Amino acid sequence: MKTNKDGSTITIPVANGRPGERAAWLLGNRAVCATLPLPPKEVRRLVLLGAPGVGKGSQAELLHLWCGACHLSTGDIFRAAKGLPPGERTPALESALGCMARGELVPDETVIAMVRERLRCLRCAAGFLLDGFPRTVAQAEALERLLKADDLPLDAVLDYELDTDQIVERLAGRRVCASCKDVFNVKDKRAAAGICPHCGGQLYQREDDRPAAIRVRMETYHRNTAPLIQYYRQRGLLLTIPADGTPAEILERSVAALDAHPHPRSANPNGSASRAG
Ligand code: ADP
Ligand code: ZN
Numbered sequence: 001m002k003t004n005k006d007g008s009t010i011t012i013p014v015a016n017g018r019p020g021e022r023a024a025w026l027l028g029n030r031a032v033c034a035t036l037p038l039p040p041k042e043v044r045r046l047v048l049l050g051a052p053g054v055g056k057g058s059q060a061e062l063l064h065l066w067c068g069a070c071h072l073s074t075g076d077i078f079r080a081a082k083g084l085p086p087g088e089r090t091p092a093l094e095s096a097l098g099c100m101a102r103g104e105l106v107p108d109e110t111v112i113a114m115v116r117e118r119l120r121c122l123r124c125a126a127g128f129l130l131d132g133f134p135r136t137v138a139q140a141e142a143l144e145r146l147l148k149a150d151d152l153p154l155d156a157v158l159d160y161e162l163d164t165d166q167i168v169e170r171l172a173g174r175r176v177c178a179s180c181k182d183v184f185n186v187k188d189k190r191a192a193a194g195i196c197p198h199c200g201g202q203l204y205q206r207e208d209d210r211p212a213a214i215r216v217r218m219e220t221y222h223r224n225t226a227p228l229i230q231y232y233r234q235r236g237l238l239l240t241i242p243a244d245g246t247p248a249e250i251l252e253r254s255v256a257a258l259d260a261h262p263h264p265r266s267a268n269p270n271g272s273a274s275r276a277g
Contacts, residue, residue, distance in 0.1 A: 025072050025121045026080040028114070044069040044127040044258075045152060047134070047143075047237075049228055050160030052217045053171035054243045055250060058183070059160065060131040062251045068126035072118075074111055074133040075100075103213030105135060105220055112142045122152055136224045140231055156261050157232040158254055160243040164218065171214050175203040 023031040044067045048056045060071040078100050081093055089097075092113075096106040105111075115122075115133060122128055134140040147154060173186040175194070179201030184191035194203045208217060232238045239257040243250055 022070060022072070022076075022121075025070065025118055026077060028077075028117050042067065043125070043155075044129070045122075045147075045155050046128070046258075047130045047154060047157040047232070048132075048160065049157055049225070049232070050243060051162070051164075051167050051221045051225075052214075053167040053174070054160045054162045055170075055247065056131050056160055058247050059158070059250055059254060060129045062247060063129050063254060066251070066255065069129050070121060070124040070126065071129045071131060072121055072133070073131040074114065074135075075131075077114060078106070101207050101213070103208045103216035103220065105224060108136055108138045108142070111135075112139060115143070116146065119146065119150070122147065123150065127155075134228060137227055137231060140228055154237055155263065156239050156258060157228075157237045158257070159229055159232075159238055159240050160250070161240060162243040166244070168214060168218070171209050171217075172211060174209050175205055177201040177203055 022033065024033050044063075046063070046069065048060055050056050057073060057075075060073065063069065064071045078096060081089065082097060084093075086094075092110050096110050099106045111133065130143075134143050170185065175184050175186060175191060176182070177184070177196035177199060180196060180199045182196060182198050184197070184203060186192065190197035191203055195201070196203055207213065229238060239254075239261055241250065241253050241257055
């Protein structure tokens with residue numbers, strides 16, 4: 001997998017031996033991550049933007065393996081919460097799960113409170129990859145305040161772009177493994193029988209990947225989230241990444257864009273002035 005014009009390659013180490021555990025992020029105050037990050041070569045604090053189905057989640061996983069920053073998805077918090085016994089769900093969480101099933105956004109206050117409860121995840125030693133947050137200008141402003149208070153500047157915002165027809169096709173055909181959570185498309189012959197080719201688990205369709213919910217999610221994206229493109233462009237943080245092609249090709253573009261992006265902390269001797277590769 002090539003990165004730069006000079007032919008240097010992206011190696012994908014498995015961060016700390018175990019990729020993507022994120023217990024503290026998924027479960028909130030009750031949990032700590034079993035593996036603490038190793039001191040990173042370079043801290044990356046990134047936001048991933050893009051319409052639903054554009055492949056942000058897959059890119060976040062790959063970028064996590066590439067740089068060790070923790071993949072923090074607000075959608076994953078809600079999906080993890082769905083597994084809680086009803087007695088452990090707060091009213092705000094119950095109503096959030098209803099919004100999610102319909103493809104609507106969860107109210108800003110609920111999402112911002114959830115992220116605030118997980119502030120220590122934003123201090124993760126290797127940085128973070130925020131996926132699905134912020135999704136509105138109010139959330140972006142709240143994030144800016146939280147990060148400023150903790151002196152954790154964002155490095156860049158990766159905006160993944162793909163045309164709407166391709167997105168709708170991907171979402172409607174998306175199936176998720178109930179056991180290992182891996183994601184497949186119905187067009188993939190290995191997944192056609194509804195059985196996970198990796199672990200034998202049952203594949204299912206996310207309730208918000210049904211056509212009615214997809215329409216709501218796309219409209220919501222254009223109305224609420226697309227304005228963030230301008231918001232981050234004005235702050236000099238926006239990197240636009242075409243999201244067609246294979247996940248590896250998209251990762252390659254992401255890494256090339258990050259390498260070409262001036263690093264806000266390069267003047268800081270304790271920061272990440274020295275770039276590897
Ligand atoms: P997608 O595949 O649409 O990008 P996610 O997995 O990020 O979806 O989120 C699934 C659902 O969770 C959203 O449709 C929304 O209902 C809710 N959600 C997740 N993050 C947020 C957020 N930052 N603000 C409001 N709602 C959110
Ligand atoms: Zn599986």
